Structures are given as structure tokens and as C-alpha cells.
Amino acid sequence: MTKITITDLKQISERNKSTSEKFKASLLVCAGTGCVANKAFIIRDALEKELKEKNLESDYRVIATGCNGFCAQGPLMLVSPEGTLYLNLKLDDVSTIVDEHLINGKPVQDLMYISPVDETRTPKMKDIQFFKQQQLIILRNRGAIDPEQIDDYIGRGGYQALAHALSEMKPNEILNEVKTSGIRGRGGGGFPTGIKWESCISSAKKTDVAPYLVCNADEGDPGAFMDRSIIEADPHSVIEGMAIGAYAIGAKEGFVYIRKEYPLALERLRKAIQQARDYGLLGQKIFDTDFSFDINIHQGAGAFVSGESSALMTAMEGKVGEPHSKYIHTVESGYKGLPTVLNNVETWANIPVIIEKGGKWFSKIGSGDVSESPWKGSSGTKVFSLVGDIANTGLVEVPMGITLEEIVNKIGGGVPEGRQCKAVQTGGPSGGCIPADLLNLPVDFDTLTQAGSMMGSGGLIVMDDSRCMVDVAKYFIDFLVEESCGKCTPCREGLVIIKTILARVTNGLGEPSDLEMLSDISETIKNASLCDLGGSAPNPALSTLKYFKDEYKAHIIDKKCPAGVCKALIQYTISKENCNGCGVCPKHCPEDAISGEKKELHTIDQSKCVKCGICREVCKFDAVEVE
Amino acid sequence: MKTDKVQSIIKKWNGDPNYAIEMLQDIQSEFRYIPKEVIEEISESTGIPRTQLYYLATFYKAFSLKPRGEHEIQVCTGTTCYVKGAFRILESLQRKCGLSDGETTDDLQYTLKYVRCLGCCSLAPVISLDDAIIGKAKSSTIEGLLARKVGEVDTK
Ligand SMILES: Cc1cc2nc3c(=O)[nH]c(=O)nc-3n(C[C@H](O)[C@H](O)[C@H](O)COP(=O)(O)O)c2cc1C
Ligand code: SF4
Ligand code: FES
Numbered sequence: 084m085t086k087i088t089i090t091d092l093k094q095i096s097e098r099n100k101s102t103s104e105k106f107k108a109s110l111l112v113c114a115g116t117g118c119v120a121n122k123a124f125i126i127r128d129a130l131e132k133e134l135k136e137k138n139l140e141s142d143y144r145v146i147a148t149g150c151n152g153f154c155a156q157g158p159l160m161l162v163s164p165e166g167t168l169y170l171n172l173k174l175d176d177v178s179t180i181v182d183e184h185l186i187n188g189k190p191v192q193d194l195m196y197i198s199p200v201d202e203t204r205t206p207k208m209k210d211i212q213f214f215k216q217q218q219l220i221i222l223r224n225r226g227a228i229d230p231e232q233i234d235d236y237i238g239r240g241g242y243q244a245l246a247h248a249l250s251e252m253k254p255n256e257i258l259n260e261v262k263t264s265g266i267r268g269r270g271g272g273g274f275p276t277g278i279k280w281e282s283c284i285s286s287a288k289k290t291d292v293a294p295y296l297v298c299n300a301d302e303g304d305p306g307a308f309m310d311r312s313i314i315e316a317d318p319h320s321v322i323e324g325m326a327i328g329a330y331a332i333g334a335k336e337g338f339v340y341i342r343k344e345y346p347l348a349l350e351r352l353r354k355a356i357q358q359a360r361d362y363g364l365l366g367q368k369i370f371d372t373d374f375s376f377d378i379n380i381h382q383g384a385g386a387f388v389s390g391e392s393s394a395l396m397t398a399m400e401g402k403v404g405e406p407h408s409k410y411i412h413t414v415e416s417g418y419k420g421l422p423t424v425l426n427n428v429e430t431w432a433n434i435p436v437i438i439e440k441g442g443k444w445f446s447k448i449g450s451g452d453v454s455e456s457p458w459k460g461s462s463g464t465k466v467f468s469l470v471g472d473i474a475n476t477g478l479v480e481v482p483m484g485i486t487l488e489e490i491v492n493k494i495g496g497g498v499p500e501g502r503q504c505k506a507v508q509t510g511g512p513s514g515g516c517i518p519a520d521l522l523n524l525p526v527d528f529d530t531l532t533q534a535g536s537m538m539g540s541g542g543l544i545v546m547d548d549s550r551c552m553v554d555v556a557k558y559f560i561d562f563l564v565e566e567s568c569g570k571c572t573p574c575r576e577g578l579v580i581i582k583t584i585l586a587r588v589t590n591g592l593g594e595p596s597d598l599e600m601l602s603d604i605s606e607t608i609k610n611a612s613l614c615d616l617g618g619s620a621p622n623p624a625l626s627t628l629k630y631f632k633d634e635y636k637a638h639i640i641d642k643k644c645p646a647g648v649c650k651a652l653i654q655y656t657i658s659k660e661n662c663n664g665c666g667v668c669p670k671h672c673p674e675d676a677i678s679g680e681k682k683e684l685h686t687i688d689q690s691k692c693v694k695c696g697i698c699r700e701v702c703k704f705d706a707v708e709v710e
Numbered sequence: 711m712k713t714d715k716v717q718s719i720i721k722k723w724n725g726d727p728n729y730a731i732e733m734l735q736d737i738q739s740e741f742r743y744i745p746k747e748v749i750e751e752i753s754e755s756t757g758i759p760r761t762q763l764y765y766l767a768t769f770y771k772a773f774s775l776k777p778r779g780e781h782e783i784q785v786c787t788g789t790t791c792y793v794k795g796a797f798r799i800l801e802s803l804q805r806k807c808g809l810s811d812g813e814t815t816d817d818l819q820y821t822l823k824y825v826r827c828l829g830c831c832s833l834a835p836v837i838s839l840d841d842a843i844i845g846k847a848k849s850s851t852i853e854g855l856l857a858r859k860v861g862e863v864d865t866k
Contacts, residue, residue, distance in 0.1 A: 303826075305788035311829040344827075381732070385771040385825075401758070401766075403769045403770075404769075470790045471793060477832055542831075555793070558789065559789075
């Protein structure tokens with residue numbers, strides 16, 4: 084293919100728009116990983132077949148998009164531009180939609196969103212509470228384009244920011260826009276991006292070398308999928324951001340470090356890079372200027388610590404990804420010992436918008452006032468993966484400074500099944516659990532850190548009152564023990580001690596002195612570890628200890644797990660009122676511990692019970708109780 | 711035969727030591743483990759020290775020095791799946807087939823792996839069979855998977 088010019092870019096955009104106007108509507112089927120797992124591709128194929136059979140191919144087109152965000156309700160389809168959203172699609176629904184909606188013009192009520200409040204149907208996506216309060220900058224193209232077609236991205240204004248930057252701006256003007264925007268890194272640390280770029284530029288100048296530029300798509304936080312969704316839905320936004328960044332800092336070569344567990348994201352990224360090269364948007368003399376830049380991919384092989392900046396640089400050299408001392412910064416000595424800028428996927432995806440709309444515009448969104456210093460606020464929006472015990476799970480993008488309560492109760496639709504919200508886990512293994520009574524806290528970099536957690540990369544895991552906070556702390560510590568690289572003693576040994584204490588507590592063998600020991604060791608690990616894995620590792624334990632001390636005490640003193648989770652401290656029983664003797668649980672019990680005649684009350688033999696909880700999972704009448 | 715494959719993988723990455731991890735990933739998917747002879751061969755052809763290759767092969771969870779099964783079952787033990795009951799699935803697997811993390815069935819059909827987050831937390835608990843993801847899994851889901859022949863499993 085031939086290289087395109089700036090004029091071509093405009094033409095492609097116009098052409099793409101007029102193509103879509105030729106159709107009566109576009110049928111946007113979500114093909115993010117969640118929906119694909121729910122058979123979205125089968126739905127798409129059936130839809131295409133149905134349109135063909137009914138000779139509607141020239142009126143409607145089907146587009147498989149990236150993640151729409153409303154993952155819990157997938158597979159889903161948006162009829163665009165009118166905006167009707169269909170949810171929980173099954174194969175049979177395809178012909179109903181085609182016949183009733185497309186042919187007869189009557190949207191299908193039964194497949195629309197049901198409001199949990201008044202059980203009415205909401206036809207339009209924009210009126211659904213989940214979408215209403217979101218503000219899309221990073222996810223500006225989500226669910227609206229085919230991520231595998233570069234023309235679709237260009238049709239929505241894509242690569243215009245790069246064209247503008249290269250033809251009308253000097254590198255330091257770009258840097259100034261980024262600095263004015265106040266944007267801070269979205270990978271967890273929240274370091275101001277402009278300052279990072281500036282120090283890299285000055286170290287490169289000192290040594291007179293071209294710096295490198297890297298995108299961190301390792302996403303090791305277990306319970307978060309923002310970066311995956313961004314790459315799957317809109318890979319070109321990341322590529323364009325990186326190209327603009329490269330121009331600003333003078334890089335000629337860039338890398339994306341992406342984890343192996345994300346095959347779909349990897350495939351889409353590969354295709355996108357190739358398409359950008361074909362158009363000459365990556366490669367030599369981009370838009371006939373003197374600027375040349377290309378991107379290559381490195382695949383991670385499954386290690387949380389390799390997402391840390393110095394470890395990631397080593398991993399990219401084909402070596403084991405372990406952290407190094409931080410007195411040398413990667414902006415001075417990163418990949419191959421050269422100055423390197425590392426930013427997160429989401430940070431890069433923001434850059435084109437900052438250049439297009441200006442740093443000032445961006446700085447007004449979010450919380451605090453960043454006009455003097457980026458440290459004085461959190462500008463822009465943040466993408467969160469909202470999951471756990473919540474009605475509307477999925478991906479949301481909100482302005483910084485919004486409260487947790489708004490995210491959980493308004494956008495997320497609250498905790499289902501009549502349960503109470505107990506805590507929200509933020510920041511993954513480096514973060515902590517924020518208790519329900521602090522949900523009025525604004526979500527930004529600094530507030531959550533003050534509360535003993537962290538905003539982190541954007542995982543929000545809502546937990547209801549059936550979750551045990553000691554068990555959650557133990558979960559994270561176990562994870563971190565496994566993931567610690569072992570290079571420094573406080574993290575390697577200290578975490579094992581915390582793990583042992585928490586195991587003791589959850590097994591009912593804890594002692595009152597354990598609580599003090601937990602805090603002491605945590606402080607040492609925090610202060611003496613080499614990298615931030617160790618530096619923040621005690622947070623899950625410390626935050627639960629701070630907000631849920633009573634629960635720890637119940638385990639230690641009363642030998643009870645109030646939430647009914649810790650096996651050594653609970654008992655399963657069958658309730659007289661609810662059991663109708665249906666006979667399902669004895670069939671599933673792996674230990675043959677349940678007996679009882681049909682239609683009569685069943686009982687559990689406690690000496691045989693291994694507390695696997697399967698009976699509770701299979702009982703349709705909520706008859707199995709934990710105490 | 712083996713040498714041809716190994717050489718073509720080395721060639722794919724231009725023998726560039728920076729891509730040692732990628733080479734090992736390709737070797738792992740080709741042979742389902744990292745054979746000792748292959749480490750020797752890569753080292754000889756690329757000059758990457760054997761110690762470094764072994765260090766990589768043992769540090770990353772994606773690699774194994776022992777043969778893995780033809781199919782890989784991954785049970786997500788990421789935070790969301792954990793709170794949503796992933797451990798129940800694991801326990802029942804262990805009870806039913808005696809498999810725990812990283813282990814392979816005797817017939818070399820299945821390997822079980824724990825994985826921290828497959829990135830579809832909205833569907834928790836999640837398991838995967840090779841590249842297909844199965845959401846809202848129950849203990850019975852895996853038993854069903856193991857019981858049927860793989861070709862019949864309706865995953866797409
Ligand atoms: C143990 C550990 C794991 C990390 N994992 C990631 C990750 O998966 N993705 C990421 O973007 N940043 C991760 N980080 C943060 C990076 O070190 C780095 O700060 C970030 O990629 C910089 O980009 P940003 O400024 O755009 O946020 C991790 C840090 C630590 C200490
Ligand atoms: S703090 Fe932990 S993960 Fe980081 S270098 Fe030390 S041992 Fe490794
Ligand atoms: S925690 Fe299991 S998919 Fe994310």
C-alpha cells in the first residue's frame with residue numbers, strides 16, 4: 084500500500100463517513116473478550132446470514148467492535164446511529180430483531196435493559212444509568228468502530244492529532260501541552276507524564292542519543308482489564324499516542340510490552356501496527372517530514388513483578404524481569420541502558436486527545452487544580468474495571484474526583500441479591516479495602532492513598548457482606564509471596580511471615596499479639612524493600628486491619644468468621660424452613676456427607692463434611708446455611 | 711526434525727538475544743515444554759548463555775521443563791474470581807482427578823494451571839480451555855469439560 088498524506092487522511096475520513104451514511108443503520112456487535120466468551124461471534128455470523136437471506140445487506144452493516152463496557156449483559160448489540168441497545172442476546176433473538184426492528188420498525192422490548200429500580204425497559208443506551216454518568220475520552224471509540232479497520236479509526240478523527248503535531252507543532256510545544264494537561268500516569272504510580280518526558284529529553288540531550296519509548300501493557304493486577312479492553316477496542320489510539328510521544332521526546336523506536344494471557348489484544352495490536360505501517364503512519368519519514376518512528380512488540384511470560392519499570396526493561400532484553408535499584412531512573416538508563424520513557428496503555432491513549440483539544444481543556448476535567456503543578460490534583464478521566472458483587476459489572480470511564488459511592492451505586496447499580504456493600508478493593512495487590520462508610524471519598528490519586536489504599540491501575544472490586552476481609556488480605560499476601568522475585572530480604576522473608584500469621588488467624592489459631600506483629604513487620608517491609616511490589620505489599624493487610632479490626636478480633640478471640648468464609652471456623656447446616664428434600668445436594672456432595680429421604684429434611688454429617696460449599700452452590704432453595 | 715523446528719524459531723526472531731523470551735514461548739507452544747537439548751541448541755546458535763535460558767525457563771510461569779498436556783485448562787484465581795468462588799472449582803478438580811496447579815493428566819491430555827486474571831472479571835469465576843474462555847463457571851463445568859472429548863466441547 085502507498086503512504087498517505089495529510090490530505091489523504093481527510094479524504095479517508097470523509098469516505099468512511101459517507102460509507103456509513105449509505106446504510107440505514109450499523110449493527111454494532113460487541114466482540115470484547117467477555118462477549119466473545121458468551122458467543123458473540125456466533126451471533127454476528129447469524130446476523131450476517133439473516134441479513135443476506137432477507138436481502139438487507141445493502142441497508143445494514145454488521146460491525147464487530149471492541150468492548151462496549153457493559154460486560155455483564157453480553158452479548159450485546161447497538162443499533163447505530165439511533166442508539167437502541169439489545170442485551171443478553173441468544174441465537175434465536177437474531178431473526179426477531181431483523182424481522183421486528185429492522186423490517187417492521189418496531190424495536191424489540193424484551194431484549195432491552197430492565198431498570199432494577201422500577202423494572203421498566205430502557206431502549207436507548209444513552210439513557211441507561213450505567214452509561215449516563217460516564218465521560219469518554221480514553222474510550223472515545225469504544226463499541227463504535229471495528230478495531231481491525233484503520234479507516235474506521237480515521238473516520239472518527241483518528242491520526243489527525245499526529246498530523247497536526249507533525250505539521251504544525253514543534254516537539255517542545257507538544258511537551259508543553261502535555262505538561263499543561265497535568266496528566267499523571269495511569270499505570271498505578273501517578274507520576275506526572277510531562278515531567279517524566281522532560282527528564283528523558285534532557286538526559287538524552289546530555290548523552291546525545293535517541294531515547295526509547297515503551298508502552299506498558301503487562302496489566303498484572305489480578306482483577307483488572309482496562310488495558311486489555313483499550314487495546315482490543317481501539318488499538319490505534321495507543322499507537323497514535325506513542326507516535327506523538329516519540330516526536331516529542333525524539334525517539335525513533337518504541338515497544339509495547341504485552342502479557343501473553345491476552346491473545347486477542349495481541350492479535351489486534353499486531354494488525355493495527357501493520358495497518359499503520361502500510362499507510363506510512365509508522366516507519367520512515369511519516370507524512371513526508373523528517374520524523375521516523377516504528378513500534379515492535381515484546382510479549383511477557385507471566386510475572387507480576389515484570390510490570391515494574393526497571394524489571395520490564397530487563398525483560399525486554401530477553402533476561403529475567405527483576406527490578407533494579409531505583410537510584411538510577413529508567414528515564415536516564417532504561418532499555419539497553421539508554422534513556423527510556425515508559426507509560427501505561429491508558430496514558431498513551433489520552434495523548435492524541437490532549438493534542439487535539441489542548442492541555443488546558445484536559446486540565447479542567449477531574450479534581451484539584453493542576454495549573455501550577457500536576458501534583459496538586461488529578462486531571463482527566465480514569466477507566467475502571469468495576470467487578471465483584473455489583474449489579475452492573477463492566478468497564479467504566481469517569482472523571483477523576485467522582486465518589487466511590489456514585490460509581491458503585493449509580494453507575495454500578497449497587498450490590499445485588501439484597502446484600503450490603505461491605506468494602507471496595509482498589510489498587511489490586513498494592514492497594515487496600517475501603518470500607519462502605521467511606522464510599523463518599525472522591526476517587527483520585529491522592530485521596531485513596533491517604534485512606535491507606537491506592538487508586539492503582541483501576542481495578543474496583545466490590546465486596547458484599549458475605550466476604551471475609553481477613554481472607555481477602557490473605558489472598559493478596561499469598562499472591563505477593565508467589566510473585567515476589569526474592570531479590571531483597573524484607574519482601575521475600577517478611578511477606579512469608581505475614582502469610583503465616585494470616586493463615587494462623589484464618590485457621591482459628593491466631594493470638595492477640597499477632598495483630599501488633601502484623602503492623603510491625605508491615606512497616607519494615609514498606610520501608611526497606613527495593614521495589615514498589617514490596618513497598619506497597621503490606622497495604623492489603625494494613626488497610627483491612629485498620630478498617631476491619633473487629634473482624635480480625637472475631638477470628639482471634641471468638642474463633643469465628645463472621646462472614647462465613649474461613650473453613651476452619653464455619654459449619655454448614657441445612658435449614659428446616661427452606662429445605663424441601665429435593666435430593667439435589669446429596670447427589671453433588673463429594674464426601675457423601677448429606678443424608679435424608681426424598682421430600683424430607685436433609686442433614687449434613689459434620690464429621691464427614693469438608694466444607695467445600697458445593698451444596699450451597701447447588702441448592703435452589705437457599706436452604707444451606709453457614710455459621 | 712526437532713532441530714528444523716528449533717532453527718526456524720530461532721530464525722523467526724533473527725537469533726536476537728533480546729527476544730529470548732519470545733523464542734522460549736514459541737518452543738513451549740511447539741513442544742509443550744522446553745526440552746533440555748533445545749536449550750543447548752538455542753544457546754549454541756545464539757550465544758545466549760545456558761544459565762540465562764534456564765533462569766528464564768524457571769522464572770516465568772509460562773514455561774515448563776516437563777511436558778505439558780495437549781490441552782490446557784486454566785482456572786482464574788484473580789481477585790474477582792477468587793471472591794466469586796474459584797477455590798471451589800479447584801478443590802473439586804483436585805478431588806475428581808487429583809490435579810493441582812501445573813500438573814498434567816497421565817495420558818498427557820490436560821494440564822491444569824492457575825492463572826491470575828484472564829481479564830474477563832465481569833464473568834467471574836472464569837476458566838479457559840486452550841484459547842476459549844468460559845464464564846460463570848461452576849465446579850460441574852470442569853467435570854463436564856473433562857468428561858467430554860475435547861472436539862465436542864462447545865466453546866465458541
Ligand atoms: C510490581 C509492580 C507491577 C507493576 N505492573 C504494572 C503493569 O502491569 N502495568 C503498568 O502500566 N504499570 C505497572 N507498574 C507501574 C510501572 O512501574 C510504571 O510506573 C508505569 O508503567 C509507568 O507508566 P505511567 O506513568 O503511565 O503510569 C507496576 C509497578 C510495580 C511496582
Ligand atoms: S521488593 Fe520484592 S519484588 Fe521488589 S525487588 Fe525486592 S523481593 Fe523483588
Ligand atoms: S479475576 Fe478472573 S478474570 Fe479477572
